[in-house]
Amino acid sequence: MINFFSKYKFIFYLLNLILIIFYLFPGSLLGCFLYKDCFRQPQITGDLIISSNHLYTFFLLSIIGFFTYRNSHQLKLLNIYLVLIAIVLEILHVFIPNRSFEFVDLFGNLIGVLILIIIQLLIHKNENFKN
Numbered sequence: 776m777i778n779f780f781s782k783y784k785f786i787f788y789l790l791n792l793i794l795i796i797f798y799l800f801p802g803s804l805l806g807c808f809l810y811k812d813c814f815r816q817p818q819i820t821g822d823l824i825i826s827s828n829h830l831y832t833f834f835l836l837s838i839i840g841f842f843t844y845r846n847s848h849q850l851k852l853l854n855i856y857l858v859l860i861a862i863v864l865e866i867l868h869v870f871i872p873n874r875s876f877e878f879v880d881l882f883g884n885l886i887g888v889l890i891l892i893i894i895q896l897l898i899h900k901n902e903n904f905k906n
Contacts, residue, residue, distance in 0.1 A: 780842040787843040790836055791860075798864040801872040814873065826883035833861055833887030841891055850895060857888045 780786060797804055802813035809817055820827045837857050844853050861884035868874040 780839060784843050787839050790839060794832065794836060794860075795864070799867060799871060801874060822879065824879070824882070825886055826877070826880045829880045829883030830887040833857070833884045834890055835887075837888050837891035841895065854888070854892055854895070857891075858885065861885050861888055 803816045804813075805817050806815040807813040816828075818828065819831060840853050840857060841850070844850055862881065865876060865881040865884055868876045868880075
Protein backbone atom coordinates (compact mmCIF):
# COMPACT_ATOMS: atom_id res chain seq x y z
CA MET A 776 0.00 0.00 0.00
CA ILE A 777 2.81 2.40 0.88
CA ASN A 778 4.54 1.78 -2.45
CA PHE A 779 1.25 2.38 -4.22
CA PHE A 780 1.06 6.00 -3.04
CA SER A 781 4.75 6.70 -3.59
CA LYS A 782 4.50 5.38 -7.17
CA TYR A 783 1.32 7.27 -7.93
CA LYS A 784 1.83 10.76 -6.54
CA PHE A 785 -0.93 12.01 -8.78
CA ILE A 786 -3.42 10.50 -6.28
CA PHE A 787 -2.17 12.90 -3.61
CA TYR A 788 -2.25 15.81 -6.06
CA LEU A 789 -5.72 14.84 -7.27
CA LEU A 790 -7.02 14.71 -3.69
CA ASN A 791 -5.53 18.17 -3.10
CA LEU A 792 -7.33 19.50 -6.16
CA ILE A 793 -10.62 17.93 -5.07
CA LEU A 794 -10.19 19.37 -1.57
CA ILE A 795 -9.54 22.85 -2.96
CA ILE A 796 -12.61 22.64 -5.22
CA PHE A 797 -14.82 21.50 -2.33
CA TYR A 798 -13.40 24.19 -0.04
CA LEU A 799 -13.75 27.06 -2.49
CA PHE A 800 -17.22 26.18 -3.80
CA PRO A 801 -19.77 28.72 -2.50
CA GLY A 802 -21.96 26.25 -0.65
CA SER A 803 -21.73 22.50 -0.27
CA LEU A 804 -21.05 20.31 -3.29
CA LEU A 805 -21.78 17.21 -1.23
CA GLY A 806 -25.03 18.76 -0.05
CA CYS A 807 -25.99 19.42 -3.68
CA PHE A 808 -25.46 15.78 -4.61
CA LEU A 809 -26.75 14.05 -1.47
CA TYR A 810 -29.60 16.30 -0.37
CA LYS A 811 -30.33 18.37 -3.49
CA ASP A 812 -29.61 21.37 -1.24
CA CYS A 813 -26.35 23.25 -1.81
CA PHE A 814 -26.62 24.98 1.55
CA ARG A 815 -26.86 21.82 3.66
CA GLN A 816 -23.56 20.30 4.78
CA PRO A 817 -23.43 16.52 5.40
CA GLN A 818 -22.12 15.63 8.86
CA ILE A 819 -20.13 12.40 9.36
CA THR A 820 -20.16 12.55 13.15
CA GLY A 821 -21.21 15.17 15.65
CA ASP A 822 -18.88 18.05 16.44
CA LEU A 823 -17.40 18.44 19.89
CA ILE A 824 -14.89 21.24 20.30
CA ILE A 825 -13.68 21.01 16.72
CA SER A 826 -15.27 20.20 13.38
CA SER A 827 -15.11 16.44 12.95
CA ASN A 828 -15.55 16.63 9.16
CA HIS A 829 -12.53 18.90 8.88
CA LEU A 830 -10.47 16.70 11.20
CA TYR A 831 -11.24 13.58 9.16
CA THR A 832 -10.57 15.32 5.85
CA PHE A 833 -7.20 16.76 6.79
CA PHE A 834 -6.11 13.63 8.65
CA LEU A 835 -6.89 11.52 5.56
CA LEU A 836 -5.08 13.98 3.28
CA SER A 837 -2.11 14.01 5.68
CA ILE A 838 -1.95 10.20 5.83
CA ILE A 839 -1.97 9.90 2.05
CA GLY A 840 0.68 12.64 1.82
CA PHE A 841 2.79 10.82 4.41
CA PHE A 842 2.62 7.54 2.50
CA THR A 843 3.37 9.38 -0.73
CA TYR A 844 6.51 11.10 0.58
CA ARG A 845 7.60 8.74 3.37
CA ASN A 846 10.80 7.59 1.68
CA SER A 847 11.84 11.04 0.53
CA HIS A 848 13.44 13.93 2.36
CA GLN A 849 10.41 16.12 1.75
CA LEU A 850 8.38 15.26 4.87
CA LYS A 851 9.16 18.59 6.55
CA LEU A 852 8.07 20.42 3.41
CA LEU A 853 4.91 18.28 3.31
CA ASN A 854 4.10 19.17 6.93
CA ILE A 855 4.56 22.87 6.23
CA TYR A 856 2.38 22.58 3.13
CA LEU A 857 -0.40 20.77 5.03
CA VAL A 858 -0.44 23.33 7.84
CA LEU A 859 -0.46 26.23 5.38
CA ILE A 860 -3.22 24.80 3.21
CA ALA A 861 -5.29 24.08 6.34
CA ILE A 862 -5.01 27.72 7.38
CA VAL A 863 -5.28 29.38 3.97
CA LEU A 864 -8.33 27.40 2.82
CA GLU A 865 -10.22 28.26 5.98
CA ILE A 866 -9.26 31.95 5.80
CA LEU A 867 -10.49 32.07 2.19
CA HIS A 868 -13.99 31.31 3.52
CA VAL A 869 -14.11 34.95 4.60
CA PHE A 870 -14.24 35.97 0.92
CA ILE A 871 -16.39 33.17 -0.53
CA PRO A 872 -20.17 33.75 -0.69
CA ASN A 873 -22.27 31.37 1.44
CA ARG A 874 -19.18 30.25 3.37
CA SER A 875 -17.86 31.57 6.65
CA PHE A 876 -14.63 31.41 8.57
CA GLU A 877 -15.02 29.41 11.78
CA PHE A 878 -12.37 28.71 14.36
CA VAL A 879 -13.77 25.22 15.04
CA ASP A 880 -13.19 24.36 11.37
CA LEU A 881 -9.68 25.82 11.46
CA PHE A 882 -8.84 23.86 14.62
CA GLY A 883 -10.28 20.70 13.03
CA ASN A 884 -8.02 21.22 10.00
CA LEU A 885 -4.94 21.83 12.13
CA ILE A 886 -5.56 18.98 14.56
CA GLY A 887 -6.03 16.58 11.62
CA VAL A 888 -2.55 17.57 10.40
CA LEU A 889 -1.08 17.69 13.90
CA ILE A 890 -2.11 14.10 14.65
CA LEU A 891 -0.09 12.91 11.66
CA ILE A 892 2.91 15.05 12.63
CA ILE A 893 2.89 13.44 16.08
CA ILE A 894 2.67 9.99 14.49
CA GLN A 895 5.63 10.90 12.24
CA LEU A 896 7.67 11.95 15.27
CA LEU A 897 6.85 8.70 17.07
CA ILE A 898 7.81 6.64 14.02
CA HIS A 899 11.06 8.59 13.61
CA LYS A 900 11.85 8.19 17.31
CA ASN A 901 11.16 4.45 17.11
CA GLU A 902 13.39 4.08 14.04
CA ASN A 903 16.24 5.90 15.83
CA PHE A 904 15.73 3.74 18.90
CA LYS A 905 16.07 0.53 16.85
CA ASN A 906 19.35 1.73 15.30
